Amino acid sequence: MTNDTVSATAVDPRLDFEVAWWEWHRRHEEVRADPHGILAVTGLHWLTSVPQRFPDVPGEWHTGDDGPVVALDDGELLVIDGRQVHGRHEFGPIAERAGVTVGIDGGVLEVARRGGHDILRPRRPEHSLRLGYRGTPTYPPDQRWVLSGRFVPFDSPRPTTVGAAVEGLTHVYDAPGQVEFAVDGVPLRLTAFNGTAPGSLSVLFIDTTSGVTTYPANRSLAVGTPDEQGRVTLDFNRATNLPCAYTDFATCPLPPAENRLPVAVEAGEQIPYELPAGDSAGRS
Known part of the structure; x- marks a missing residue:
């Protein structure tokens, strides 16, 4: 192979474009399938002013103007910033679209605010959706x-x-x-x-x-x-x-x-192989 051929191949814009896209797609999929990524989410719980327990989350939770509060029984704990937390913990007000992630047995717990509501979302690496992701x-x-x-x-x-x-x-x-x-x-x-x-x-x-x-x-x-x-x-x-x-x-x-675009954008990601249970969209 001549030097001219090597140079032409190295700067082939079509090849560079496809290589860059595949690398981007690979990284995007890695984030999605991270052990604590979106595919690991096992529940969505809405906090109110009334203390309540959830079957997959330690503690009794409520929220108000001062943000989420959890009361942990004996034998229950959270790991926050690398420190084990027992008893009562106040998270303080959480900004819209923000959140904190704390450790729980077998995974992590997202404490966040979405649409003006404080929520909990446990994430566990062994969740079947993540393990079966194709x-x-x-x-x-x-x-x-x-x-x-x-x-x-x-x-x-x-x-x-x-x-x-x-x-x-x-x-x-x-x-x-x-x-x-x-x-x-x-x-x-x-x-x-x-x-x-x-x-x-x-x-x-x-x-x-x-x-x-x-x-x-x-x-x-x-x-x-x-x-x-x-x-x-x-x-x-x-x-x-x-x-x-x-x-x-x-x-x-x-x-x-x-x-709502009146054209067919035949590019990018398509319908996942497995849709959420609540979605009835068809496939081509």
Whole structure:
């Protein structure tokens, strides 16, 4: 093989694109199937002002303005920041979409706040959903679905209320603006929320594949920080399922009504092999 051939192979943009996508997909699956990841969640418990016990969680729990409180009986304990905790423990107020993870026998316990409610979610590595996970099917990576877009900011962030995977629950997000783009000449736009990294964006959407080849309720796409002209890249090959595609114990947000795309986004993750028990979506 000549040096010219080696050089041409090393910079093949199609090969680089596919290699990068497969590496991203592998890492994403690893996080999903982590011993204490979303596939390990075994329950969802809603805390109230009335003390109550749950069969898979130590202690008696209640919550109020001062946040979750647990009272542990003799022989019960939690591990918080590496320290064994007995008796009564006050967690303090938990911010919306935040939470803490503590150790319990056989796993961990997420103490969190979602949609204005304090919740508990135990996670155990031996959960059958995690042990039987076969991976998530996807569309083959295709550079056709790497699209250029433009972020158009609102004059000020708009509080946007959306539904949730749990009936009766709502989430409120500040939407900083919208992302404009086109698919096969069709102009489209998506309301964007703030992403995980400062300045980045996240969009929730459904399209005409939803409920056919992709999960019906939602998919999520991370979008990098817009440049000075507002330009962004939307790589729909990296459109992912949210936890509610895998478990009934998720509180995922649904897309805003305007984020229902009238096109088939044949890219990214598809319907999982095993849907949650409460989901009746079909497969193609």
